[in-house]
Amino acid sequence: MNDSFSTDKNFALQMDQKDPLSHYREHFFIPDGTLYMDGNSLGLLSKESEYSLKRVFNEWRELAIKGWLKGKQPWFYFAEKMGEKAAELVGALPEELVLTGTTTINIHSLVSTLYQPSGRKTKILADELNFPSDIYALKSQIRLKGLDPGKKLMLVSSRNGYTIEEQDIVEQMTDEVALLLLPSVLYRSGQLLDMEYLTAEAHRRNIVVGFDCSHSVGAVPHEFDKWGVDFAVFCSYKYLNGGPGSPAFLYLNERHFGKKPMLAGWFGNNKETQFDMSLEFDPSPNAGGFQISSPGILSSAPVEGSLELINEAGIQNIRKKSATMTSYLVYLIKELLYDNPYGFQIVTPLDAGRRGGHIAITRDEEAFRINEALKTKGVVPDFRPPDLIRIAPSPLYNSYLEIWQVVRYLKQIIDRREYERFSDDREAIS
Numbered sequence: 001m002n003d004s005f006s007t008d009k010n011f012a013l014q015m016d017q018k019d020p021l022s023h024y025r026e027h028f029f030i031p032d033g034t035l036y037m038d039g040n041s042l043g044l045l046s047k048e049s050e051y052s053l054k055r056v057f058n059e060w061r062e063l064a065i066k067g068w069l070k071g072k073q074p075w076f077y078f079a080e081k082m083g084e085k086a087a088e089l090v091g092a093l094p095e096e097l098v099l100t101g102t103t104t105i106n107i108h109s110l111v112s113t114l115y116q117p118s119g120r121k122t123k124i125l126a127d128e129l130n131f132p133s134d135i136y137a138l139k140s141q142i143r144l145k146g147l148d149p150g151k152k153l154m155l156v157s158s159r160n161g162y163t164i165e166e167q168d169i170v171e172q173m174t175d176e177v178a179l180l181l182l183p184s185v186l187y188r189s190g191q192l193l194d195m196e197y198l199t200a201e202a203h204r205r206n207i208v209v210g211f212d213c214s215h216s217v218g219a220v221p222h223e224f225d226k227w228g229v230d231f232a233v234f235c236s237y238k239y240l241n242g243g244p245g246s247p248a249f250l251y252l253n254e255r256h257f258g259k260k261p262m263l264a265g266w267f268g269n270n271k272e273t274q275f276d277m278s279l280e281f282d283p284s285p286n287a288g289g290f291q292i293s294s295p296g297i298l299s300s301a302p303v304e305g306s307l308e309l310i311n312e313a314g315i316q317n318i319r320k321k322s323a324t325m326t327s328y329l330v331y332l333i334k335e336l337l338y339d340n341p342y343g344f345q346i347v348t349p350l351d352a353g354r355r356g357g358h359i360a361i362t363r364d365e366e367a368f369r370i371n372e373a374l375k376t377k378g379v380v381p382d383f384r385p386p387d388l389i390r391i392a393p394s395p396l397y398n399s400y401l402e403i404w405q406v407v408r409y410l411k412q413i414i415d416r417r418e419y420e421r422f423s424d425d426r427e428a429i430s
């Protein structure tokens with residue numbers, strides 16, 4: 001594929017011209033003067049999300065409490081409806097998926113239920129490169145079972161600090177492991193783990209398997225049911241463009257239906273009996289049973305419009321474009337930014353099948369100030385200390401020309417030593 005790319009600006013323009021998804025860019029609000037390459041941290045607002053949010057907002061104004069049953073998408077069933085809408089995106093049955101809580105809360109609620117240490121099987125296996133919140137949650141779940149996280153949490157280590165070998169994970173699946181939780185895509189390097197293979201290997205050893213797919217859903221197709229994953233969580237504000245702090249999704253494989261959620265709350269109750277207000281919790285037998293509180297309807301509303309847009313574009317088409325975009329970015333970096341004095345390295349797997357939607361680059365020196373210089377040119381990348389610059393071209397709203405432009409800026413910043421004008425001070429959110 002690399003042979004067919006070119007560093008020429010016209011090539012980028014031609015790619016945009018023949019891109020079947022290029023018109024989706026017009027559905028998004030792109031902040032003025034920016035080259036937005038941060039869709040893996042916070043996706044942009046679409047007109048569809050603006051519309052579904054405004055509709056719900058008006059329903060609150062006009063229907064007030066009646067909105068729970070009379071809203072266009074009745075609020076009482078909103079969370080389940082969103083599960084239905086996202087089901088195909090991740091290869092799940094509608095009732096296996098619900099929009100609720102947050103990524104971390106959902107890990108707590110699923111792990112508290114599905115992690116049942118007994119006999120020799122008492123350990124949780126995870127990896128040392130996962131998002132810190134996931135690891136905090138696992139440690140507290142071990143503590144809640146009266147066990148010592150120092151002894152019961154095993155973390156697979158990375159050989160190079162950026163990626164994890166699937167083989168190394170499998171080797172640590174001992175008969176002491178009760179549960180495995182891994183990210184689908186590692187948030188720093190962008191490596192995509194082979195979820196199907198890992199699930200099969202874990203199940204062969206009677207290990208419950210869960211994935212945090214926050215960094216992959218909306219960019220990569222998933223087949224949770226086909227792979228047989230036990231549970232999964234993912235946020236809706238990254239590639240799903242659901243808005244800052246929008247609720248997360250919770251997936252529970254139907255083989256676990258009927259298990260009593262360990263973190264009970266009234267919204268997990270059977271819909272038919274919820275308003276009987278009995279003091280006996282009667283949980284929905286499916287993923288819905290894992291809801292805890294009244295759903296944040298205003299923060300859920302944009303997810304509706306966004307899912308409709310993504311479903312219309314088709315996740316297979318989205319993945320295809322995403323893979324071509326990241327391959328093009330890799331090509332340009334290799335051609336223009338590898339040799340001295342540029343000296344960039346790519347830490348993301350070079351095989352497009354083994355990565356999600358972003359490319360992470362690093363450099364022995366000055367990565368932070370180079371990133372600062374890039375920001376003053378209107379590029380929105382994101383920086384992960386100490387030295388990673390992540391560039392995420394989102395297939396629904398970024399263009400090939402923008403990728404070309406970002407690489408040109410990076411080259412310029414080195415050519416003219418522009419980074420020297422910036423300080424090393426960091427803001428709280430980068």
Ligand SMILES: *Cc1c(COP(=O)(O)O)cnc(C)c1O
Nearest residue numbers: 102103104131183212214215235
């Ligand atoms: C984005 C992300 C989170 C975020 O957690 P919240 O509880 O939604 O704030 C957690 N884990 C991973 C792997 C993520 O990518």
